[in-house]
Amino acid sequence: MSENIQALLASGRLERIGKMKTLQAFLLKDARQHLHSAVLLQKSDDVNGAFQLAYDSTRKSCAALLAYHGLRVTSRGGHFALINCAGELSSSIGQLYSEINDLRQLRNAIEYPIDADRSPSSDRLSYSIALAERVLALVSAEVAS
Template sequence: MGEAEVERLLSRGDLEQVSPNDVHANALMEQANLDLDTARQLAQTNPTRAYESLYEAYRQSINGLLARQGLAVTREGGHVAYGEVFGHQTGGKEEYVDLFHEMRTRRNDLQYPTEATMAVFPEEVTERIEAVRLVQQMANSGRIGPF
């Protein structure tokens, strides 16, 4: 899925090819699971930290998938490339790209707050937990094969 788009990200330098590594991929997926659990645990008491953990769960799930495929995001690609590559590999499902970019932007706002930064409410976290869990399932499903 999305091979031409992944090739474009490779040629732009946003992704690089590395040796596929299931051990590394599994470690990243485990970290994503821990981050998702943290988000669940903190949603009511510390929603800002929960949101940051939820974003990391999403990003590490994609990172694990890429490690399994022999791909890695570069410094040039940065966090933006995670959403792009996952969207392409899921058949262009824009809702995943949009959600990732929304969460990335929101997480940046929380880590670099200004007077205009809105507080995170527990409902904002709980609304996204299921979406991130589905992303983890997709990344772990084996339906998105090696590149």
């Protein structure tokens, strides 16, 4: 286990839960449903809702990867720890870390606005959905092996 994951465990941002196939399956099912809904909403005026669902699909795919390894992020860890840990556990997800973290930051800007509207452009939304599809496929393949 990497030093980074050990540090997250020691700081209480991550906890061991034992490998939970039912949790992993539930999270992947949710990720698929959110992705499907994001694609449907993409055709509507609810750009922020579609983006949120695409991000949630990505996040839940990462959470399923952690569950596969017997880990879960605590409330102290938040989404940053989740994405960080998923990148440590899977080299495929690690290669997408910057892109996934960019989604997390945009999600935070939308969820907790400081100034003007931070809605993603249609291109950014399309990219977010494509990234969610890729992360879901990578995690699904990894946990199936």
